[in-house]
Amino acid sequence: MNAGLLGVGKYVPSHILTNQDLENRMDTSDEWIRTMTGIEERRIADEETDTSHMAHDAAVEAIKDAGIKPEEIGLIIVATVTPDRPFPSVSSMLQYQLGAVNAAAMDVSAACAGFMYGIVTAKQFVESGTYDYVLVVGVEKLSKITDWEDRNTAVLFGDGAGATVVGKVSEGRGILSFELGADGSGGKHLYQDDKLKMNGREVFKFAVRQMGQTALNVIEKAGLAKEDVDYLIPHQANIRIMEASRERLGLPVEKMSKTIHKYGNTSSASIPISLVDDLADGKIKDDDIVVFVGFGGGLVWGGLCMRWGK
């Protein structure tokens, strides 16, 4: 028996910040941002909307989609590097707000790979029989740690949340394999020191190398070949990094998720937000082989291969 995804949900703020808006605020251009990153616009949360609010709205949708009650959840995992405050954890706030009275709660800090770390952790608890349902949320309010004076990073990020309920699925479906990894020697290339700081070039090189390799590793661990893959959902950090992973798997353009143009890089929320949009657009069908892969500050990475469906 494998663990799989029983329901999904997302929340993105209504306020849209376009590349043109950024042109008016700093020395950049729509042309540069589109060509170098693939981003056209991103969502920015207002003052009153903090990380826990976005997490809550995405979670409510995922719980409804899974057809379960909050009191059936055994564990809540929130992947975020932008919690409302260092503690209490966003997951504890969520536990109370949702009325998930039987749930334990913990936050996971693995930057843009946080959702992958969360799902793989949830899988262990479900497959060991410890919990029937684990709620996993990837959520970021990156706008509050963005240095709006630094054009190298300010144009890249957006706010949002994506959630899923992990539970048992039918034989043959669910998470077939995974890989998590870390290389702390690269921590200096992407970190928060009051505001977010990044050596874009170094992160880019690491991401191109690691994303493709992790995708290939999880396919092999699942006993499958590249040709078996129906759909790839890469972390939405930069269209050029995503394209490199797609090409390494030999997949056509339509078999890779692309939401970066609408939301920018939402870190741990990017994979679940993309999943919600792709399901709504009918891009993933039951029994499709889907590969997820993410990387981020740490440096860390994570991927998994699953056969879609309950």
Ligand code: UT7
């Ligand atoms: O989720 C993980 C988080 N991070 C990432 O995934 C980021 C990975 N890195 C990247 O996506 C890319 O490194 C960037 C898109 C951030 C930058 O692309 P690059 O090919 O590494 O460019 P660069 O930083 O070497 O900059 C090239 C030029 C520079 O000008 P000069 O020195 O050649 O005259 C920059 O000053 O582009 C300039 N530049 C900009 N120009 C207009 C940098 N940012 C901007 C900007 N608008 N916003």
